[in-house]
Amino acid sequence: MRLNSGVIKMKTDELGDWRRTHYSTDINPQLDGKQVVVMGWVREIRDLGGIRFIILQDRKGTVQITVPQDAADQKIVAKSGLLHRQDCIAVKGAVKKMDKAPRGAEIVPDNIKILGAAKQPLPLDITGRTPAEIDVRLDFRVLDLRSDRSQAIFKVRHVVLEAVREFLSKNGFLEVNTPKIIASATEGGAALFPIVYFEREAFLAQSPQLYKEQLVIDFEKVYEIGPAYRAEKSHTRRHITEFMSIDIEQAFATAEDVMNVAEKLMYNVCKKVNEECQEELKILKHKVPEPKVPFKRLTYTQVVEELQAKGIEIHWGEDIPTPAFRTLGAIHPYFYFITEWPSNLKPFYIKPRQDNPEISEGFDLMWSWIEIASGGTRVHDKEVLLKRLKEQGLHPESFKYHLQAFDYGMPPHAGWAIGLERLVMMLTGIKNIREVVLYPRDRFRLTP
């Protein structure tokens, strides 16, 4: 962690009775002569000697503040000369129609308040002209998040979440929240983070899987958007230890039913991002496809054959390694499902097919080489579930409360989970998952 040694000497002003009247983007030539108050952060200062231009940034955009040295009150001239990049300021003044100004209008200040000073020199250049590495950017995340790039990423993320909630709610799914502190570490699969829970050990939930399955008994269609924790030592651009999982579970449904939900959801998400984030996608230099539904369905067997044809050493029944997925992504650059996975590659709660138990009703939703979602028809017969648990080396006693749910009328059901960050990565073209999380957690990073 680097710290700069600059000292803030600036005495700041009180907000007092000043309130914002306009955002930067509201300032236009039609407001010529109108008194306004704008608030935000100093993006850039261009001092030409006789005239000084201050670019003020707020959450909507930027507007130019112009201080002509001869015309203006000398107190304003002096005050504007004290400003630094990223100082938080408020400006009261008159809008002036001006063809030469960025939005055809600028503000000539009558008064300026410095509300919060910024230590100089800044640890990174938020205009991105002198780029900083991801590590430095994350160390000074509050500053970094002010950049156009970060603002664009988190706007897209917001629109994705909005689209997901809107779509699932409209389709009859009830939003639920399940515990993230859990008692048992025996669900199998990914490693869990142990925590001290008073005088006992507890764990951070790696998935809401078991809870959402139980909840279909009571609510039939549920979804949850919440954090999941995985204590894997993965060190790649697509792994973090704390991520947001979008989960659904639906009663009286099979894999095919929830695949339909997933592809329609993806269609809606892409459509909404395209509609509402054109500016942001331009900043990120990225294009989002309008996906064609239904998505391609490839069976696991087909995938293995395609990979073998590409000269990759892989045999039926083996998991698909990362480099093979990259090859697959090159063949299928957009969305596709991989279905009919071997049962032994899928978790215990994924239903083996009736006609051939070697093959499961589990699926993955891929976008190019990235796994976006994973799901399937669930086992809803308690005996089969017990058998699957034992086969995978798990202890039924540890699942006492989960198994109990199967005694009270468990309906056939299916569901999936989408990794929000991976989806946002693909929608924004961002190559490092940490960039699409405000304060990412990975194997090595626990701060800020």
Add this chain to the structure above:
RNA sequence: GCCCUGGUAGUAUAGUCCGGCCUAGUAUAGGCGGCUGUCGCCCGCCCGACCCGGGUUCAAAUCCCGGCCAGGGCGCCA
């Protein structure tokens, strides 16, 4: 857990292979001064760095060893 690469001013880089002309170059940021229409303004001056420890050598940013940190990949990952 394994493998690869790297660590030079606030930031980003050149120099490292092949030790000495490095008193460490450049850009940007920052400070000071000049400039009345900038929009990556411009011009001048200034400030500021070889990750830490040990070794080799007449001489180490450069070579060797150890450590720490970072980036990436693999494996792992319901």
